[in-house]
Amino acid sequence: MELDPELLSRVQFAFVVSFHILFPAFTIGLASFIAVLETLWGITRQDLYIELSEFWTKIFAVSFGMGVVSGIVMTYQFGTNWSRFTDAAAPIIGPLLGYEVLTAFFLEATFLGILLFGRGRVPARLHILASYMVAFGTLLSAFWILSANSWMQTPAGYELRGGVFHPSDWWAAVFNPSFPFRFVHMVFACYLSTAFAVVGASAWHLRRGSFPAHSRKAYAMGLGLIAVLAPLQLLVGDLHGLNTLEHQPAKVAAMEGHWETQQGAPLLLFGIPDQQAEKNRLQLAVPYLGSLILTHELQGEVRGLKDWPPEQRPPVAIVFYAFRIMVGLGLLMIFIGLAGLWLRWRGRLYDTPWFLRLCTWCVPIGFVALLAGWFVTEVGRQPWTVYGELHRSDSVSPSLAGGHVLTSLLIYIGVYTVIFGTGIYYLLRIGRQGPRVGALPAGKASARRPLSGADVALDEGDVP
Amino acid sequence: MNLDLPLIWALIILLAVFMYVLLDGFDLGVGILFPTARNDGERDLMMNSVAPIWDGNETWLVLGGGGLLAAFPLAYAIIMPALYFPVLLMLIALIFRGVAFEFRFKATPSHRRIWDLSFTFGSVVATFSQGLVLGGFLQGFEVDGRDFAGGPFDWLSLFSVFVGAGLVCGYALLGATWLIIKTEGELQERFYRLARPLLFVVLGFIVLVSAWTPLYYPFIAERWFSWPNLLYLSPVPILTAALAALLLRALARRREIQPFVLSLGLFLLGYLGLGISLWPYAAPPSVTIWDAASTPSSLSFMLVGVLILLPIILFYTGYSYFVFRGKVRSGEGYH
Numbered sequence: 001m002e003l004d005p006e007l008l009s010r011v012q013f014a015f016v017v018s019f020h021i022l023f024p025a026f027t028i029g030l031a032s033f034i035a036v037l038e039t040l041w042g043i044t045r046q047d048l049y050i051e052l053s054e055f056w057t058k059i060f061a062v063s064f065g066m067g068v069v070s071g072i073v074m075t076y077q078f079g080t081n082w083s084r085f086t087d088a089a090a091p092i093i094g095p096l097l098g099y100e101v102l103t104a105f106f107l108e109a110t111f112l113g114i115l116l117f118g119r120g121r122v123p124a125r126l127h128i129l130a131s132y133m134v135a136f137g138t139l140l141s142a143f144w145i146l147s148a149n150s151w152m153q154t155p156a157g158y159e160l161r162g163g164v165f166h167p168s169d170w171w172a173a174v175f176n177p178s179f180p181f182r183f184v185h186m187v188f189a190c191y192l193s194t195a196f197a198v199v200g201a202s203a204w205h206l207r208r209g210s211f212p213a214h215s216r217k218a219y220a221m222g223l224g225l226i227a228v229l230a231p232l233q234l235l236v237g238d239l240h241g242l243n244t245l246e247h248q249p250a251k252v253a254a255m256e257g258h259w260e261t262q263q264g265a266p267l268l269l270f271g272i273p274d275q276q277a278e279k280n281r282l283q284l285a286v287p288y289l290g291s292l293i294l295t296h297e298l299q300g301e302v303r304g305l306k307d308w309p310p311e312q313r314p315p316v317a318i319v320f321y322a323f324r325i326m327v328g329l330g331l332l333m334i335f336i337g338l339a340g341l342w343l344r345w346r347g348r349l350y351d352t353p354w355f356l357r358l359c360t361w362c363v364p365i366g367f368v369a370l371l372a373g374w375f376v377t378e379v380g381r382q383p384w385t386v387y388g389e390l391h392r393s394d395s396v397s398p399s400l401a402g403g404h405v406l407t408s409l410l411i412y413i414g415v416y417t418v419i420f421g422t423g424i425y426y427l428l429r430i431g432r433q434g435p436r437v438g439a440l441p442a443g444k445a446s447a448r449r450p451l452s453g454a455d456v457a458l459d460e461g462d463v464p
Numbered sequence: 465m466n467l468d469l470p471l472i473w474a475l476i477i478l479l480a481v482f483m484y485v486l487l488d489g490f491d492l493g494v495g496i497l498f499p500t501a502r503n504d505g506e507r508d509l510m511m512n513s514v515a516p517i518w519d520g521n522e523t524w525l526v527l528g529g530g531g532l533l534a535a536f537p538l539a540y541a542i543i544m545p546a547l548y549f550p551v552l553l554m555l556i557a558l559i560f561r562g563v564a565f566e567f568r569f570k571a572t573p574s575h576r577r578i579w580d581l582s583f584t585f586g587s588v589v590a591t592f593s594q595g596l597v598l599g600g601f602l603q604g605f606e607v608d609g610r611d612f613a614g615g616p617f618d619w620l621s622l623f624s625v626f627v628g629a630g631l632v633c634g635y636a637l638l639g640a641t642w643l644i645i646k647t648e649g650e651l652q653e654r655f656y657r658l659a660r661p662l663l664f665v666v667l668g669f670i671v672l673v674s675a676w677t678p679l680y681y682p683f684i685a686e687r688w689f690s691w692p693n694l695l696y697l698s699p700v701p702i703l704t705a706a707l708a709a710l711l712l713r714a715l716a717r718r719r720e721i722q723p724f725v726l727s728l729g730l731f732l733l734g735y736l737g738l739g740i741s742l743w744p745y746a747a748p749p750s751v752t753i754w755d756a757a758s759t760p761s762s763l764s765f766m767l768v769g770v771l772i773l774l775p776i777i778l779f780y781t782g783y784s785y786f787v788f789r790g791k792v793r794s795g796e797g798y799h
Contacts, residue, residue: 062566068519069562073555075529079544080551086533087541087610091762094534098766101530102773105523110777110784113516121787167761397545399612408552415556419563426570 003402006393009081012409014378016073019416021374022367023067028142028187029194030060031135034115036221038131042124047438052214053131055435056198059427061116066423068109070416081405085385085395089165092158092173093148100144108137139187146186150179153377154247155386165386177247181240182377188233189373191225192333193366198222200363201431203356211434216350219359223349227337234330238293244377245294248387249303250312251380254319256290257283258304265290265302270324273316278306314382322375329369336362469764470757473535474744476770480531482735484524486638486728491518493639495561495587496632498580500658505794506651507580513646513792515565520781522558534766536756538610539746546605546612547597547619554593561586588632595631599624602677602738604748623676630669634731637662641724646792659715659723667708670734674701677741681749684741697740704733 034053041049075097078086086093111133119127157172158165167173202219205211245252253259257268259278267289271280291300305313336358343349381387385395491514501507514521533540544551564583571579600619605612640659644652678685687693707729714722742748746756757763 062570065519065563065566068522069559072522072526072529072558075526075533076544076551076555078533079529079540080548081545083541083545083611086537086544090533090537090540091759094530094537094758095762095766095769097530098527098534099769101523101527102769102777105526106520106777106781109519109523110780113520113784114787117516118787164759166759167765170761170765397541397612399545399614399616400548401616404548404616408548411552411556415559419559422567423563426567430570 003406005400005402005405006396008402008405008409009396009400010392012081012405012412013077015409016070016077016412016416018371018374019420020067020070020074021371023063023070024138024141025190025193025367025370026063026197027060027067028138028190029192029197030056030063031131031138032191033194033198033221034060035128035131035135038128042128048213048217051435051437052218055214055430057115058430061112062423062427062430064108064112066420070420073412081397081400082385082395083397083399085390088163088390088395089152089386092151092155092165092167095167096144096148096151096174100141100148104137104141104144108134108141111137142187142190143183146183147174147176147179150182151176152386153182153381154178155389160389165389178240178243181236181243185233185236185240185373186370188229188236189366189370192229192233193370195222195225195229196333196359196362196364196366199226199359200361203359204432205434206350207353207356207360211437214435214437220344220349223337223340223344223359226333227341230330230333230337234334237327237330242294244380248381250305250308251314251319251377252294253303253305253307254314254316254380255323255376256294256302257316257320258290258302259306260304261301261307262304263291263299263301264288265294265300267293268320271320273320275313275316312383314380319376319380322372322379326369326372326376329365329372332362332365333369467764469760469767470535470753472767473531473757473763474746474753476774477528477531477535478739480524481528482732484521484528485735486731487521487524488518489635489731490514490638490642490724491521492561492587492591493635493637494643495583495639496591496636497639497643497655497658498584498587500654501651504576509647509651509792509794510643511565511568511583513643516788517784518562518565520784522562535758535763536746536753537758538756539751539753541610542605542607542612542747542751543601546614547600548616550593550596550600550619554590554597557586557589557593559586561590587635591632591635592628595628596620596624598631598738599627601748602627602742603680604750607747607750623680626669626676627673630666630673633662633665633669634734637666638724638727638731641727645720645724648791656715656718660712663708663711663715663727666730670704670730674737677738683749687741700733700737700740704730704737707733 034056037049037053037056040046041053078093111130114122114127114130115134118130122130151173154177155165155173156176157167157169157174159168160166198218199222202215202222205215206219241252241255254273256265257271257273257280258265259280264287266285266287268280269284269286271283271285273280288298291302292298294300294302305316339355340349343352343355383392384390385392494510494514498507498510501510529540532543560582564579564586568576568579568583596619599621603619603621603623606614606618637659640655640662643655644659647655678688688697707726711723711726711730714726744752744754746753
C-alpha cells in the first residue's frame, strides 16, 4: 500500500494541534481567573484569595508548560510538512505569527516567571501586575493566532501573484471577515471551559467537605460566569454561523447536512450523512427551522452540498456530528448556568447533591465542545488550506515520503500519550489535593515557601 | 530612503538566534550537567537556578524560527523539510525537558528519577540535534526550483555529528559557568573544576570546525584566506585565543561572574566566524537572503513591530534577570 504523505501530514497536524489547543484554552481562562483572584486579594487582603490564586497558579503552570512545548511543534510543522504553503502564504501568515511571538510569548513567559517565583522578591503590586501581564499575553496570543487561522478561512487584503500571496492591505488581512467572530467565540469558549474545570473541581471538594470556604468561593464565581457567558456564547455562535454562511457556504451545508439547495430548509436534529449516496439516512428534522435560523425567513433559500463538485465538498459526517456535539454541550452549559442561578436564588447552591455531582461530571464538557467546534471549522473548510485559493495538495512539502511522516506521526502519538497523559494525571492530583490553607503570613506578600511543602502531601498518597 | 530590508531582517534573525544560543544555551547546559549533582538537594538548586527564566529563553527559539518563516519563507520552506528528522528530534527532546521543570516537583520520589533523566536526556538530545541542524545547514541543501530536492538523511555526516557533539560541550561550558554564578561552596567548586577541561574540549571543537568548513566550500576558504581579508578577519581567531586565556585565568582565580561573560564571548566569536563564512546565504549554497526574502510589505510591517517591541522585551527580560539575581538557595521556588 502506498502511504500518502499529504494525508499523513494532515493527520499529524490534526493530532498535534488538537492536543495543543486544550492547554492554551485552559491557560487563557485560568490566567484571567488568577488575575481576578490576585486583584480581589489586593482589594480585600483576605488570605482566601491568595490561597486560591496559588492553587490555580500551580495548575496553570503545569498546563502552560505543556502548552509551550506542544506549541513550538506547531510552527515547525509549517516548514517541515507544509513547505509549499509556507512559501506561498508566509508573506501574510508569517508576520501574524511573528507579532504573536513579539507581543505575547515573551510577555507570558517572562511574567509567568515572576508570577510563579517572584512573590516576596518583587513588591506586591508588581506581583499583581505580573498576573495581568500573563493574562494580557494569553489574550494577545489568541488574537494573533486566530487572526492567522481566520485569514486562512476567509483570506483578505492580498493579491495573488506568481503563486504567492502578496499583502496589499494589512488592516483587511488582520481583521479579515471571519476574525472578529472567531476571536470572540474562542475566547468565550476558553473562559467557559476553564469555568467548568474550576466549578467541577470545587464541586468535588464541596461534596467531600474539604476546603469549604475556598471551594464555595470558586464554585460561585465559576457558576456566575457560566450563567452569563453560556447564553452569550449561543448568540456569538449564531453570528459566527451566519458569517460562515456568507463566506464558506459549503461548510454550513455540511454542518446542517443539506444536500439539496432548497427554500424552507428543515433543521436536522439527527441523521447519518452518506457522502457517496449524497443523502442522509435516518433523518430526524424540524421543517422550515433550518431556513429560519440561517436566513431568518421561513422560505429563505439555503444552498446544498450538490452545488459544489464532489471533490470540493468537505467530509460531511465529521462536520455534521461535531457540530451537533458542540451545540448539544452548549445547551447543557446554558442549562447548568440557569440551574445555578435558580439554586442560588433558592439558597441551595452549595448543598444540592445532584447538582454538585452534575458539575463534577461536567469538568471536560467545555474542552470537548471546544475541540468539536474546531473540528467543524477545520474539517469544514477542506480541501483548502487558504480557502478557495490554495488546495491542500499544493501545500504539502514535495520532498516528503509517506514513510517519514508515518514515523514522525507514530513518535508524536507515543510521546504525547506518555507526556500529556502524565501531565493530565498530575493536574488531577493537584486538583484533588486542593489549596494550601493557612500557610501564608496573613496580609503580607513575603511568602517564601518551602520547596517541598506541597509535594510531601502528594507523595504520601493522601489522594484517593 | 531605500532600506535594504532583507539585510536588516537577516541581522534581526541572527540576533534572535544568537540570543537563543546564549540564553537557552546555558539552561540546556544546566540540564547537560544535571548528572553531576550528587543528591536531590543539589538537583533542586541546579534546576531552580534556571526555572524562572528558561521559558523566556526558549521563546527566542520561537522568535528565530518564526522570524525565519516570516522574513525568509523560501529558506524556511527549504531548510525545514531537509532537516525533518533533526528538527523532530529537537522538538521531542524539548518536550521531555520542558515538562520536567513542572513534573519533577509534582512526582513521587520514585517517579522523580524519571523526570531527572527526562531533563538530562532532553537537554543533551535537544542540544545535539541543534548541532545536527547547524551541521546540516553548513553543509548546504540541494534545491530544485523553490523546493528542497535532496534526501531525508542528507544532513547526516561525520561533520554534523561532530558539530552536535561540539555544541553539547559548548552548552555544558555555558551551563557550568552559569552555575558558578548561581551556586556556592562545594557545588560551585565542582563547576570550577569542570569548566577547565570543558573549555579545552570546546576550543578543540572550535579549531576543528574552523578547519573543516573551508573544505566544504571553496568560497569560504577564499573569503578567509585571501589577502587582504586575512588581515581584516584575523582579529576573530586572535580574540578567541585571548578570551580563552582570560577564561582560564578567571577560573584559576575563582572569579564568579567573569567565566560566564567570557564564555559568552567565545560563543559570540564562534558565531561571528560562522556568519562570516556563510554570508549572505539563507539556505547555502545557492539561496541568498535576497532570494529568500518575503515581500517588502511583509518585512516593513514586521519591522515596525520589532523596533517598538524588541527594546521592551529586552527591558523586561533584563528586569526578570535582575529580580532573580544572586545565589539560589534551598527552600526557594514556588513548588
